Amino acid sequence: MHRRFLAAFTAGFLLACTAVASSAxxxxxxxxxxxKAEILVLVxxxxxxxxxxxxxxxxxxxxxxxxxxxxxPVGHEHGWxxxxxxxxxxxxxxxxxxxxxxxxxxxxxxxxxGAAVVEFDWDFVATMRGNGAPVHTTGRESQVYVNLxxxxxxxxxxxxxxxPVSVPSNGRF
Numbered sequence: 784m785h786r787r788f789l790a791a792f793t794a795g796f797l798l799a800c801t802a803v804a805s806s807a808x809x810x811x812x813x814x815x816x817x818x819k820a821e822i823l824v825l826v827x828x829x830x831x832x833x834x835x836x837x838x839x840x841x842x843x844x845x846x847x848x849x850x851x852x853x854x855x856p857v858g859h860e861h862g863w864x865x866x867x868x869x870x871x872x873x874x875x876x877x878x879x880x881x882x883x884x885x886x887x888x889x890x891x892x893x894x895x896x897g898a899a900v901v902e903f904d905w906d907f908v909a910t911m912r913g914n915g916a917p918v919h920t921t922g923r924e925s926q927v928y929v930n931l932x933x934x935x936x937x938x939x940x941x942x943x944x945x946x947p948v949s950v951p952s953n954g955r956f
Contacts, residue, residue: 819892836876838867846937854942879909901926
């Protein structure tokens with residue numbers, strides 16, 4: 784009798800654990816889908832803020848804290864104040880009279896609990912403010928978002944670079 788009770792208890796326990804794990808996975812999948820949708824809106828707003836060279840709009844995407852960072856081919860900014868001044872005001876606003884930043888690939892969003900990594904390829908078309916010369920660049924970008932209590936998802940790091948370069952084959956690739 785003791786063995787039957789133990790077997791029945793173990794089977795019931797395993798079924799309960801399986802049910803809890805399944806519902807947790809389903810809940811997690813729903814949370815991931817919701818997080819991805821929220822982050823996608825922020826990525827689109829980020830692109831709008833670059834197009835407009837608008838640090839006020841950018842502040843609705845970025846965490847306005849000193850620990851955020853932005854790595855790009857012409858600099859490495861630390862803290863929201865520096866990003867607002869250098870990226871939005873100086874680089875985008877004072878260098879270009881018009882800007883259009885668009886993604887040129889699928890936007891991939893990977894959610895890891897309260898953090899997420901976004902990756903995409905971009906296409907940037909602009910007009911130089913000083914001489915009206917056209918500018919067209921392409922590249923890749925990764926962004927890191929965190930879900931801050933009471934504030935929701937916020938951008939904390941951007942790293943962008945040019946497109947991949949072809950490496951001459953030496954028989955190893």
